[in-house]
Amino acid sequence: MKRVINFMGIRRVAFAVTLLLTLVSLASLAVRGLNFGLDFTGGTLIELNYERPVELSSVRTKLGAAGYGDALVQSFGATTDVLVRLQGDDPQLGEKVASALRQSASDNPVTVKRVEYVGPAVGEELRDQGGLGMLLALGAILVYVAFRFQWKFGCGAVLSLFHDVIVALGVFSFFQIPFDLTVLAAVLAVIGYSLNDTIVVFDRIRENFRLLRKVELVENINISTTQTLLRTVATSVSTLLAVLALMLFGGEALWGFSLALFIGVLAGTYSSVYIANLTLIWLKLTRDDLIPAAVEEAETDLRP
Incomplete structure (x- = not known):
């Protein structure tokens, strides 16, 4: 043995x-x-679409400068699609985020594809x-x-x-x-x-x-x-x-x-x-x- x-x-x-x-x-x-993440605590999910590929780090920086420092930013399929997760239940939050990004990057237009809210319950x-x-x-x-x-x-x-x-x-x-x-x-x-x-x-x-x-x-x-x-x-x-x-x-x-x-x-x-x-x-x-x-x-x- x-x-x-x-x-x-x-x-x-x-x-x-x-x-x-x-x-x-x-x-x-x-x-x-x-x-716990937004899946468990509730929050808003925003899907954005850029005209050209965008770096996630630059999106995080721009959101932080606009007052959304706690935003979770990740790619979603193509390099032009970005998913942003935020605390809050404001129905206008998606447009506010897109507006903040448009002001800081007018050379790469961004549109909101969908906004979903997950309630705390x-x-x-x-x-x-x-x-x-x-x-x-x-x-x-x-x-x-x-x-x-x-x-x-x-x-x-x-x-x-x-x-x-x-x-x-x-x-x-x-x-x-x-x-x-x-x-x-x-x-x-x-x-x-x-x-x-x-x-x-x-x-x-x-x-x-x-x-x-x-x-x-x-x-x-x-x-x-x-x-x-x-x-x-x-x-x-x-x-x-x-x-x-x-x-x-x-x-x-x-x-x-x-x-x-x-x-x-x-x-x-x-x-x-x-x-x-x-x-x-x-x-x-x-x-x-x-x-x-x-x-x-x-x-x-x-x-x-």
Whole structure:
């Protein structure tokens, strides 16, 4: 057998790091909260069309000089289309913004294509539904893993996913990075990604309980994690490279989405190795939990 890495040898250090990150994230969420974007708080969305391509930085500068420094400016399809998001419910806000831009750039005419207002009630409903969706996803995962493996595995998977979500939300809260629907979508995607990694390790642990009958749980976890390490590293690195490309070249519209994915992939890789496996140790998973004694005796009798 190839060399086995003693992952669980530093499990106390890993637990301390996990506890610290989780507490800091929860404290930040409780004290600072999330910096909800217009999708959740309500506001006005203005789509502008320029006659010629325009730089987003120049649009932001002109809006700031006109008193709209909090405006979120991003490209929308073609380089001549710009999307502006602003707080406020003034029905004339779109024309006021376009007028301010026309005065500062008469050489590149701009027209208003559409103006939409998202009320705070709608934003609050989106926020509540998004939180409920995450809770339902975690509950469904608990039921699935408990049915597919065993309830102790289900607890490990949910604790692992809970850590990933809390850490990602904690980073957005601590640095007050805008949290909108695209970030929420990334957090939900992280749940699926992290679960996939965890299931691979769990499946190998269950298999090794049958193959390595004299191996204790901690050693089984070390062996199983080592056996799946190459697959985990390859998947995580390739995903991080793709997400990093989005962060660097995706523009402002995809920055929050890609950042949440980047944090989630890192946290998910870590939690699949430590948090999920540590939960199995805390709950004292045994061979009998997966292989009833009668079945094990029957398998032994059938061996030559």
